[in-house]
Amino acid sequence: MNSLRKIPATVITGFLGAGKTTLVRHLMEQANGKRIALIINEFGDLGVDREILAACGVEGCTEDTIIELANGCICCTVADEFLPTMDALLNRADPPDHIVIETSGLALPKPLVKAFHWPEIRHRVTVDGVIAVIDANATAAGRFADDPEAVQAMREADDSLDHDNPLEEVFTDQLLCADMVVLNKADLLDDAGLAALETALKAQVRPGVHLVPTAYGKIDPAVLLGLDKAAEDDLDARPSHHDGDDEHDHEDFETFFIDLGPVEDLDALEARLLTAINEHDILRIKGFLDVPGKAMRHLVQAVGPRLDHYYDRPWKADEQRASRLVVIGLHGLDRDAITARIRGLAPVAAL
Template sequence: MQKIPATVVTGFLGAGKTTLIRNLLQNAGGRRIALIVNEFGDLGFDGDLLKGCGAETCREEDVVELTNGCICCTVADDFIPTMEKLIERADQLDHIVIETSGLALPQPLVAAFNWPEVKARVTVDGVVTVIDAAAVAAGRFADDEDRLAAAREADASLDHDNPLEELFEDQIRAADLVVLNKADLVGTDGMAAAREAVEAAAGGRALKVVPSSGGRLAAEVLLGIGAGTEDLIASRRSHHEIEHEGGVAHDHDDFDSFIAEAGPVADVAAFTAGLRDLIAREDVLRVKGFAAVADKPMRLVVQAVGARIETYFDRAWKPGEARETRLVVIGLHDRLDGAAEARIAAWIAALAAGERPASAAA
């Protein structure tokens, strides 16, 4: 029996995974594609965004959302049962695409394809890692080992672990294809720097690397790789596997998220400017969600990574759908405590109402 090919799309927060998949669905060439979408935070933003792409391949019944936690940590509870349900309708599918959380380790997820219930019917066509070329070119994930060693020597009580760096490397180590997205935001030198960082993280393994702007790549580039990655993943171990040899469960204690709710946005431009200021002051990694806009019948998509914020209207509000603003805020655990959450939520509510937040005047 022919196996169903599955593509795992991974990459750090805000790299452009959902945009790439949305473009893939809109240009699927008649392929019947089922989606598994895993998110950090329980808003279900990515799945809802994909369902609203306007293409025949974005049917709600073809999108499965897993919001109970990171898919790499809940393989037995969430991923395996979901795959079994998709296998039952195998005659209706040409491909399965899995979008991991930006905080996920791809290795345990890919290894789960070796479970007998899955391996007999599904194969990993390829792991596609999406990289924010602009961020990488700017050195966001580059560690200076000499400086870290000097800092540790000066104050041994400090914890200088960099979880972002490890995630970046682990997601590249697992890849069959690396997409340098947002190529339009960097020049020739920046793209060369991003490629160099990818090659360094790959640890000497040759990888196919392709540039992309706005996640626009032909389906033929992303699908049909034929890697059979489930048979290769044991040689692409993550930092966690190397350090603990499988003896300690992986978790995401380094990161936290919460949902900020507000009323309709009075002025989109002012809201965006205020949100950019908020992100910088509170050192927020990622903001994503939907906003209602006063006197507008359509839903506003809000996507923010650092200082880069994108907003656009994706669809009309459905009858009976609550017209409200709900944003997932993701940050480092040691920065996103209860006081910070309250402060950020109040700031967002004030911005939506067209007011100047009290904390902004501080």
């Protein structure tokens, strides 16, 4: 009964490009008057995900309800960033009905859940549930599968299926901590592919964890919110590759920014982005573009070879128009070559 007096918090985790922000936006669109506060942790400080949500035009989804933590991985900066943020939220005159925390794709969920035992918040908020969002199509292709033998019907052995691969550890830890796994982009799989994926994942998640297929993050909020799991109270049942570690680092990942001038030819830029992604195995590119003659800002998001772009909102009167992209990948990215390719200073290979 004590947990019923606490404000519920839902932790949404998932690898880069799984569709977490799209899912959160759908939750806000279907909030039906419930006051939801968002805490967003991004890898890199461009603030793209926060801007996407703040510009969505959904009632209740305003800048003062969205808090961005951009100074590092949320699971590594709990004391310095997350706890003060939670304390400020809880001390508002009109506190939220529910808190949704969207972690970066590189965050381990268990250290974050453990933070809910801290005295500052333990009696006022509880982890209603941990939701792991996965890219069903990419996972079915074996890119982040934990056991190659379990998914051999979906893809032949691949170098990325190395148990020592840090991407694998992050992915597996997210699954093992989850109370529910959302199989986003399930529409890209046929029935047999989806069934095979579900079979493989059921062997990896904890008993009783439900797998929910969806597309474009469209899922009834009642399915995700109100799980009442009090996840902070059963940490021992959520194993992790990093149990016993005081901390972890992300030296295997890196991020950098590319500033561009006004972009006259969006098609040419798209071709250069796709070429750079293919040549350098870039995990994620996202950012905003200044298109001359257009009153609206142009948003770009790329996950592997999939690239989306659209005008998201008008430029503000006091806002400097600029084009800036953030590039995320494994450590060792050739920054000069990638920058030259995207800026059009290197020839574009045929796609």
